Amino acid sequence: MKNRITSLFAIKYPIVQGGMVWASGWKLASAVSNAGGLGVIGAGSMYPEVLRENILKCQKATDKPFAVNVPMLYPNLNEIMNIIVELGVEIVFTSAGNPKIWTTFFKEKGIVVVHVVSSVKFAIKAESAGVDAIVAEGFEAGGHNGRDETTTLTLIPSVKEKIKIPLIAAGGIATGDAMLATMVLGADAVQVGSRFVACTEASSHPSFKNKIVSIGEGDTHLTLKELAPVRLIKNKFYKDIQSLYENGTNINELKNLLGRGRAKKGMFEGDMDEGELEIGQVASMIHDIKSAKDIINDMMREFEEAKKRVVTI
């Protein structure tokens, strides 16, 4: 498939794996890249030296392009960015911050820069900062989320109207049908998160993968909006948060309950009660744990079947 995104990244299929915390190490990223998508190492849950190790291992495990995703709230940001450059990573995804600060730095070194946004306003800002492409992520997405709560179905065409650079749709996409739907709305490619958390090669805990497969529609909710909005599975920890809200709470109380390491405890260590379990609404469409290769091949088969079906609509 030849289009603006497959050309930009030099990949076979317009499927980008999300850089999810505690799931997206070198194993997942290299497996996705080897299967023809764009694998992405999620630096958000990695110390600088852990990221270094993951990049080096990923380079050994694949000769295909892969990327690193960096949430710009990261405390050791300079160190992280220098490792990326030093090790010759060719594509960087930035999120959660101002794209102006780092885009020039990377572009001067010939690195492709993609910025993740959740609103038209920031899509326009990212385009004028000079990024090569944009990921526009809707309200249904897992993990941290935009404040405007715009869904993928409305966000993609609204962004498409205002920007000219390539556009990657994210949020609610786990099937070839949803991939085609968002491309009908104007996306050049899709970023797939939740589906790749329930993947053999993801570093997420097996209990978390099984949980994703078992939940249905209505089992996630966007919460903690006073801190930073995050979509969680409705487990015990989530219910504890809601109890605080019901009794009238404040930011300090919420911060205390959240504490430190909740996400690691849930998604990486497998504590399904006390851990923070970030996943998208589309978990309702994920019914099995399978390899990155099977995920990509199945999505592409569904995508081609959906294209054929369209003619008969």
Added chain:
Amino acid sequence: MKNRITSLFAIKYPIVQGGMVWASGWKLASAVSNAGGLGVIGAGSMYPEVLRENILKCQKATDKPFAVNVPMLYPNLNEIMNIIVELGVEIVFTSAGNPKIWTTFFKEKGIVVVHVVSSVKFAIKAESAGVDAIVAEGFEAGGHNGRDETTTLTLIPSVKEKIKIPLIAAGGIATGDAMLATMVLGADAVQVGSRFVACTEASSHPSFKNKIVSIGEGDTHLTLKELAPVRLIKNKFYKDIQSLYENGTNINELKNLLGRGRAKKGMFEGDMDEGELEIGQVASMIHDIKSAKDIINDMMREFEEAKKRVVTI
């Protein structure tokens, strides 16, 4: 276009107009039906005698099928339902309540029954209650909204997996592109609300129509979740609600601020500051006020163009 929905309703195009309060009188419903879609009179904002008058006028204005939408929270429900039967309305949309109670009543009289849901759970309940079709409405929709906050992109395929009867997608659909996108996900037709509020024949106030055309992505928000979740334009009234939340509020205070007649004041009487302005996120894709005929013809043209584009993706 021949499919399960166009056959069920005996209409030309698989486009159903939403039964929006203060917008969907006989003028809009008959214009939509005359243009080949399914016009729907919204009983939610009508006294029984006003509904009677609207049905009679609609019957004079079109010889095509049209429907009546009844939110089952309505106080004079028996009276409303009897008027519908007495005047020979052929299609009824029920929402906001248990479909078991009225489905048999209508089906025994040969009336087609469609139920509006916002979750898989209620879709399954509606199917077992014997309704003929389901409208599944996502989080991005305007007006009153489901508690699970599931977006159209995830709701439609999730419902489709669980039910066999025809499925109409709603929430975030104002263009032929979005229509095709939701049909790729498994919908047989679409219900279009916001686009038809900014329509020449809608009874909504001209100031409200102009407001819809002027707003962009991020200008609506789902609020008043403690009463009944409703998506509003962020005007003065909305900001007054948010001020209450910021200072820690309770249900009685919210009820007092809401008061009575806020929706009428805004959407029908045109008070853009103090009125309740219900509209979907997709207002960001609505740039003009036009006739029902133009809305339907433009959507069908975009839909056919999008189908042709798919082949080249």
